[in-house]
Amino acid sequence: MNKEKIRKIIKAITGSKKTVVLTGAGISTESGIPDFRSPGGIWSRFDPAVMSAEVLNRDPAYFYRKAVPMLEFFGEIADKKPNPAHFVLRDMEKDRLISSIITQNIDGLHTKAGSENVYEVHGSLREGYCMTCGKRVSFNLLADRVKNNEIPPTCESCGGILRPDVVLFGEELPACFNIAVTEVESSGLLLIVGSSLEIIPVGSLPDFAGRYIILNKGRTLYDNGAYATLDEKAGNSLKVIYNEIKNIEKRL
Ligand code: NAD
Numbered sequence: 001m002n003k004e005k006i007r008k009i010i011k012a013i014t015g016s017k018k019t020v021v022l023t024g025a026g027i028s029t030e031s032g033i034p035d036f037r038s039p040g041g042i043w044s045r046f047d048p049a050v051m052s053a054e055v056l057n058r059d060p061a062y063f064y065r066k067a068v069p070m071l072e073f074f075g076e077i078a079d080k081k082p083n084p085a086h087f088v089l090r091d092m093e094k095d096r097l098i099s100s101i102i103t104q105n106i107d108g109l110h111t112k113a114g115s116e117n118v119y120e121v122h123g124s125l126r127e128g129y130c131m132t133c134g135k136r137v138s139f140n141l142l143a144d145r146v147k148n149n150e151i152p153p154t155c156e157s158c159g160g161i162l163r164p165d166v167v168l169f170g171e172e173l174p175a176c177f178n179i180a181v182t183e184v185e186s187s188g189l190l191l192i193v194g195s196s197l198e199i200i201p202v203g204s205l206p207d208f209a210g211r212y213i214i215l216n217k218g219r220t221l222y223d224n225g226a227y228a229t230l231d232e233k234a235g236n237s238l239k240v241i242y243n244e245i246k247n248i249e250k251r252l
Pocket of ligand 1: 023024026027034105122193194195196197199215217218219232233234
């Protein structure tokens with residue numbers, strides 16, 4: 001790994017009054033969850049034109065008939081475990097090296113790893129809710145109903161239609177996205193981990209950051225404006241950066 005780049009990144013993190021992290025699907029590939037474009041990833045499993053809020057609202061039964069591969073994919077994600085990259089970020093939060101994590105991931109792995117200040121701006125697979133009365137249900141209950149051919153799955157309280165608590169294609173982001181933008185604006189550093197930054201609006205968060213660093217395998221559209229980039233696996237980069245910071249602290 002490039003030692004000069006690591007030194008530059010460490011200096012930026014330790015010198016920043018407030019560092020916010022943005023993560024994407026790339027941080028979870030080492031947990032066995034494919035990212036957006038890899039074979040077996042979302043695009044190759046179902047059609048984004050159908051898995052949209054517009055289709056769900058217009059024809060819920062059609063949405064759910066087509067949603068079976070998506071729910072299977074979600075079911076596979078739900079069993080996965082955090083990897084070293086998630087645990088390093090948890091430790092960095094405990095040590096006040098970072099103040100919050102904004103994640104595009106729906107896998108809930110930051111929360112499972114023990115991170116506390118997490119903004120899940122694309123929702124999560126823990127729950128679903130009724131589109132009429134808002135009653136919340138576990139995601140598993142919703143998926144089981146669909147598996148048992150209850151299409152569309154309905155709310156026990158009011159008979160309304162249940163939906164997963166994830167942001168579908170063409171849908172507005174939850175209110176926590178506005179908080180996430182404010183977090184980035186008020187930070188001195190945005191640390192981006194495992195995201196191509198191609199999904200808007202989250203992918204445009206670097207525009208709100210004074211300074212940003214990208215830890216990603218492969219190039220992103222924002223590389224040219226980055227303070228530093230590291231083209232390595234997230235687990236490796238974060239472990240090296242964190243261990244080096246701890247070593248420096250020990251020597252002081
Ligand atoms: P993306 O697939 O567009 O980009 C992921 C990036 O991570 C790629 O550039 C890839 O080269 C890089 N990468 C892969 N493995 C890596 C590793 N081990 N270390 C470092 N980098 C690695 O992902 P995105 O930008 O997050 O956008 C995808 C969208 O799909 C998001 O909106 C997200 O909600 C959703 N999604 C989520 C999950 C999940 O919850 N785990 C999985 C797939 C897709």
